[in-house]
Amino acid sequence: MIAIIDYGVGNLRSVQKAFERLGYDAQIVTEQRELIRAHGIVVPGVGAFGDAMHALESSGFVEDLVQSAQAGKPILGICLGMQLLFAKSEEYGEHNGLALLEGVVTRLPNDHVKVPHVGWNQLHRQRQHPVLEGFEEGENVYFVHSYAVVPEQPEVVIATSEHGRVFPAIVGKDHVLGMQFHPEKSGRVGLTMLANFARLCQ
Secondary structure, eight states: OEEEEOSSOSOHHHHHHHHHHTTOOEEEEOSGGGGTTOSEEEEOOOSOHHHHHHHHHHHTOHHHHHHHHHTTOOEEEETHHHHHTEEEEOTTSOEEOOOSEEEEEEEOOOSSSOSSEEEEEEOEEOSOOGGGTTOOTTOEEEEEESEEEEESSGGGEEEEEESSSEEEEEEEETTEEEESSOGGGSHHHHHHHHHHHHHHTO
16 A cells, blocks of 8 residues: 555645556555555645645654655655655745755746746656656656755756756655656656556555
């Protein structure tokens, strides 16, 4: 079972439906104890970083997510959920994240482009990873965000995109993965990547 964490932030049902369409058991969970039987965890998220971290802390999931990562259980952060995996964010002040990955979340520059970055954009592979199996270089995925991560360790970057600056679109270290775009809204390419993540959970 893949657990999709419900902490009051994010479009959970669309992510669940995407996994179900692929034939995987994905369940929306509201209690920490439900993570024990999960083979993988999805952290969705939309909105502001600080509000989302507060909601995650209030829900009681933070310690369980850290323990799950330490135990090697696959974790996927989607959109804001990817940003929460990192140590800090500069969105509306400075906020601490889960610190499963080292780095900071900063605002995209709006000198020559519109922010938020909304719409389809190309992905560019930076290194091989099982989550990219079946991916063709330059294929498009769907983004909705104003902030992006600046990782301390460049080697965590799996794929990049560009809007105002080049930014990490997929990151990964050990069993912790993040996608800045919405795979559940990215057609065949996004579904393929969700299927690849689901296989990592088996």
